[in-house]
Amino acid sequence: MKSPLSVYQDKIEQYQTALSSIKKKLFASSMLRLAVFLVFAFLVYYFFGNTSLVLLFIFLGIAGFLFLVSRHTDLQQEKEKLKQLIALNETEIKVLQRDFHHLPNGKEFVNPQHEFSQDIDLFGDRSFFQYLNRTALASGKQKLADLLSSNDIHQIKEKQEGIQELAEKIDFRQEFTAIANMVKAKIKSSIILDWLNDYQAFVPSIFKWLPQVFSIVSLSLLIALSLDYIHWWYFAGWFAIGWLIIGRFSKKVNELSHYLGEVQNTFQQYHLLLELIETATFEAEFNQEQQNRIHDEQKKASLLLKEFSKTIDALERKNVLFFGQAISGFMLWDLWKAYELEQWMNQHYNRVENWFEVIDFFDAYNSLGGFAFNHQQYTFPKIQQNQVILKTTEAVHPLINPTDAVTNDYQINKEEFFIITGANMAGKSTFLRTVSLQIMMANVGLPVCAKTCEYSPIKLITSMRTVDSLADEASYFYSELSRLKFIVDEIKNDEYFIILDEILKGTNSTDKAIGSRKFVEKLVNSHSSGIIATHDLSLCEVAKELPQVKNHYFDAEIINDELHFDYRFKDGICQNMNASFLLRKMNIVDS
Known part of the structure; x- marks a missing residue:
């Protein structure tokens, strides 16, 4: 291969x-x-x-x-x-x-109040979203962001099958994205949908047949004039009548023409996207479900949208100098096409939202399929329902260059809590984000960066990066307490995997030790599962009293006056700290 x-x-x-x-x-x-x-x-x-x-x-x-x-x-x-x-x-x-920093980074989706996205660098510069995202449509980009941050633990096996199938369909994915990239959207799809739903027709029903009759009469007069059967005044008079009829509705026709001219390119390209989806062969039920949403029509969705696009184009011909004026006066062209457009909107406006949603689905999931194709060495988690929440071998953070990465094996079970200690820069925070990303990726249906992975689906919630807010007059400590309160409230209603990094940083050491211990005890007593990283070695004493708590650490060694890290996840409590060494090494303090 x-x-x-x-x-x-x-x-x-x-x-x-x-x-x-x-x-x-x-x-x-x-x-x-x-x-x-x-x-x-x-x-x-x-x-x-x-x-x-x-x-x-x-x-x-x-x-x-x-x-x-x-x-x-x-x-x-x-x-x-x-x-x-x-x-x-x-x-x-x-x-x-590994050159992806020029791609859209999704910074508009950053949300400090979200369950985990802020802490795991899901959005923003050098984020997982920036690495993954290949969407071409603004609505597809929003769909992908929603998928990654949804915390949805349902249909994971079905998602995996759909993504695996799309991974193999490279021609489908690339042609879809190429066509979607050609959409010159001036108006958001959501605004188009609102406009279609709220549109009020103005063309009278008589124009179902009047333009055709008027055109036949105009053609007859033109032939008669060319054969010198009638004086040209008759022809000019008939033309004037046509323009009088057009003039009565010209303002509303021009408004309709202007708006549809703004969205024509969207419909023109969307009908090609629908046609591509309709003609694709999907075996994964997850993908078939979306395809069937546009197949369940008496007429193909792509053909209906193509008709609408062509009618918009026909209406736009009225703006062609001389030619447009001629067909308007002799055929009532403006009102003819305006009537057809209004009839189309009246019959199909309630289907357009469904079509757009299917397009957004494939725009988003093509990014996931592309990720799976690019990382064929990754593994799709084996989904199960037992005491093991996450068991992986050779796990690593997906954004770390494979040539520099150090892999780790670990297993964490339900109602188990890891306390992780370690020196500065030893790998604690990277490990927390690795586990967080694995859970998020597994829930989305993506393969994870590991050799093997077993996973019992669970929602994720974190507190790793708390910031104060001058605008909200919230101190750092109050912001952190608010985040912890948010976690406590959430786990009352649902089961979450909790990841915490150095909690209660905004208070003194003694108070922090007492508070941290009480908080961990509360989480354990609530039958929660998770990981907490800390520099406070006293917190490790909880493991002596609560068998659900396990101590692990990342180590650092000073060899020949140089700091060395192995980034290995180990059992036990870290004994080597490096803050004093680094202060001296960087000449911040005296030796």
Whole structure:
């Protein structure tokens, strides 16, 4: 099986070859359009005295030119998609080389009040979200952020199957993202949905048939005029009647046209995304459920959205100089297309939200599938329901470069609490975030960075990074107490895995020792499970009285006046601290 790096390199070569071919076709298309224009301009000039032939050549010239413009536009779209595909694969190669800090980091999702996201660097610069995220749509990005922070422990096996399937569907994932990247959204999808739901129709029902009849009469008058059967005044008068009808509704038509012109690109690309989803073959029930949400229609969702997009495009033709004015006066074009758009919205507005949600689902889960593809050495946790909450071998933090990583094995059971001690920089905080990320990733359905993993699903809650707030007039100590109170309240209602880093830092040593001990006793008595890291060795004495508490540590050694870390997770209590050594080593204090 090819490595991800080889796959991406092959894809770039493939798409660059196709791009070169498309560029040649675009040049030929431009030359052909110019030739058609020159030929029909010459014919109109040469036969200028013959009204019938001139009108025929003008009609054929416009029709031919519009066809070639449409074909040229399709080629431009294909060119843009190929450029997007090349860029996607180049990005993946950079990420494999640990160069991902230019990607969107999701800082807008940072929430200090969340159960765990702030503490584990889920969002923000150099975050897990930045490493994982490949969404192309703003709504898909929001969906991915919601998934990662949801603390949802249901359907994990189904999620795993869906992600594993998407991991293998690299062409589906990349084409989806390339098309989605071409959405030039000026208005958020949520606002579009609100507008569709609240829209009030204004075109009378008579326009279901009036434009067609009016067009037939206009065509008949045009033929009669070309054959000199009628005076041109009749034709001009009929044109004026058409414009009077259009003028009565022109303000509302222009408002409708302006708004739909802003969202047309969204619908144009979304119908391609729906078509891609509809034609994909999914075996995982988790993915099939989403696909079936758009299959359960008398007519395919992609075709319905394509019709709507084309009708918007047709309405926009009224803005084409001379041509737009002519079709408006002779065919009541504006009201014809406005009526069709209103009828479409009336029949399908309640389905659009469902379609958008399916698109957001695949935009978000494609990122998860891509992560699984890039990390084929990771393992999908074996989901079970027993006393073991988390048992892993060779576990490591996913954002640490594999060449620098030190792996650890551990097992923590239900109603068990680890107290972890260790010197500064020995690896305690990294270990806490490793465990936290493993739980979050397992709940989402992702593979975890370990050789093996057994997991009994549980929600996560943490207190590792407390900050004071001048704006809220909250001191550091009060903020920390508020966070601990939040944890105590939450575990009354649900089962959580609790991770704490150096609690009660804002008070004196004696008070901290007493308070920390009482808090740990409270958590143990509530039958909770978790980990607490501390520099307070007195807290380790709790293990002598409460068998649920286990002591572990990370060590540091001073060898030849240099500090050495092995980053190994060990049983027992740390005996080597390094604060005094570091103060002396950095010349902060005297030897």
